[in-house]
Amino acid sequence: MEETFMLIQCENQNEFDAFISQVGSILKERDKRVCTPEEEQKRAAVNMIFIYKNKAPYVILTKRTHLVSTHKGQISFPGGMEDGDDNHISETAKRETYEEIGLKPEDNSIIGFFDDYISIHEVHITAAVSVAPY
Numbered sequence: 001m002e003e004t005f006m007l008i009q010c011e012n013q014n015e016f017d018a019f020i021s022q023v024g025s026i027l028k029e030r031d032k033r034v035c036t037p038e039e040e041q042k043r044a045a046v047n048m049i050f051i052y053k054n055k056a057p058y059v060i061l062t063k064r065t066h067l068v069s070t071h072k073g074q075i076s077f078p079g080g081m082e083d084g085d086d087n088h089i090s091e092t093a094k095r096e097t098y099e100e101i102g103l104k105p106e107d108n109s110i111i112g113f114f115d116d117y118i119s120i121h122e123v124h125i126t127a128a129v130s131v132a133p134y
Contacts (some may be wrong), residue, residue, distance in 0.1 A: 016052040047096070091105075114128075
């Protein structure tokens with residue numbers, strides 16, 4: 001399998017901020033696929049977090065432990081199941097991110113949302129896109 005990647009250089013914080021602004025604009029302008037969850041489906045959120053490091057934007061990923069019930073050892077975005085105390089799916093994304101990697105909700109600025117999807121385990125997942133300080 002051939003690897004493909006895109007390297008985006010940002011010579012300074014202003015260029016990174018412009019990149020993030022462009023990503024936010026694209027997310028707001030595009031037609032987002034929204035899935036209507038079935039009554040019995042659980043809801044979850046993942047968080048695609050951009051940070052600025054070494055003159056480039058990076059995305060934070062996690063490696064799942066082998067102690068969890070599903071997706072053992074997989075690489076993933078931080079995230080997890082909706083809690084009864086979450087008022088909006090963005091709160092789920094921020095809370096789960098804090099629980100998994102320690103990023104405080106106030107340091108996690110959501111700039112938009114990517115497409116919803118239904119996982120192979122029949123969980124309705126919303127993908128937040130955010131920016132955080134390195």
